[in-house]
Amino acid sequence: MTTRSGKNIEKIPEPTLRRLPWYLSGAKLMRERGERYISSTRLSEQINIDASQIAKDLSFVNISGRTRVGYEIDSLIRVLEDFLGFTRLHKAYLFGVGSLGGALLRDSGLAQFGLEIVGAFDVNPELVGTSINGIPIYHTDEFTERIRQDGVCIGVLTVPISIAQEVTDRMVDGGIRAVWNFTPFRIRVPEHIVVQNTSLYAHLAVMFNRLNETLKK
Numbered sequence: 001m002t003t004r005s006g007k008n009i010e011k012i013p014e015p016t017l018r019r020l021p022w023y024l025s026g027a028k029l030m031r032e033r034g035e036r037y038i039s040s041t042r043l044s045e046q047i048n049i050d051a052s053q054i055a056k057d058l059s060f061v062n063i064s065g066r067t068r069v070g071y072e073i074d075s076l077i078r079v080l081e082d083f084l085g086f087t088r089l090h091k092a093y094l095f096g097v098g099s100l101g102g103a104l105l106r107d108s109g110l111a112q113f114g115l116e117i118v119g120a121f122d123v124n125p126e127l128v129g130t131s132i133n134g135i136p137i138y139h140t141d142e143f144t145e146r147i148r149q150d151g152v153c154i155g156v157l158t159v160p161i162s163i164a165q166e167v168t169d170r171m172v173d174g175g176i177r178a179v180w181n182f183t184p185f186r187i188r189v190p191e192h193i194v195v196q197n198t199s200l201y202a203h204l205a206v207m208f209n210r211l212n213e214t215l216k217k
């Protein structure tokens with residue numbers, strides 16, 4: 001698969017894709033401070049990543065800097081947002097409107113990163129028929145019917161772990177092509193389905209471990 005700029009996106013290493021949003025935030029912060037240009041060195045000081053790494057990562061996107069002054073901030077932001085898919089809204093459904101699912105529905109920041117949750121599904125009769133942040137909550141049984149009308153291809157999974165696989169299978173059967181899995185269950189999907197597992201707790205474990213190391217010193 002290729003981008004509009006003709007770059008082969010399969011070749012981009014995942015760590016680079018994870019770092020690019022940091023460059024975007026750094027560039028936005030600099031723009032707020034009134035800067036018009038930003039060099040890799042300046043960005044490096046800002047976000048504490050090696051300047052040569054930044055230059056290497058940015059070589060994957062269609063942007064070129066000017067000697068000494070660096071990248072024009074407005075162009076860098078535009079190109080990065082476009083490259084990362086943040087300028088297009090990707091429609092998604094959320095499954096399981098509990099404490100985590102409800103919080104995600106309330107998070108208006110997701111749209112800034114290109115994710116628009118257009119509907120949610122739950123089985124709790126107290127939730128079905130209500131809405132959160134303007135997002136309607138339907139009964140899970142309505143999913144197959146809804147997806148035909150809404151043209152959604154992303155599913156956010158925030159159901160109890162015990163039914164994670166069952167709900168995933170339903171999503172995939174209905175036409176979902178990418179699952180953002182927040183459950184701690186390693187869901188199994190056909191090869192063509194994209195899965196992104198996300199856990200706040202995994203990061204916590206790393207933090208606790210590193211903290212313990214520093215406390216021992």
Ligand SMILES: NC(=O)c1ccc[n+]([C@@H]2O[C@H](COP(=O)([O-])OP(=O)(O)OC[C@H]3O[C@@H](n4cnc5c(N)ncnc54)[C@H](O)[C@@H]3O)[C@@H](O)[C@H]2O)c1
Nearest residue numbers: 096097098099100122140158159160161182183198199200
């Ligand atoms: N990744 C993370 O960092 C993180 C953080 C918190 C929770 N979690 C995980 O997210 C999941 C949800 O956690 P929670 O605390 O919000 O739980 P919760 O019990 O508050 O919410 C679960 C919701 O799923 C609904 N549900 C049950 N069966 C369903 C079905 N068939 N279809 C649709 N909805 C259904 C329930 O009615 C409930 O509203 C759990 O698997 C939990 O382990 C992950």
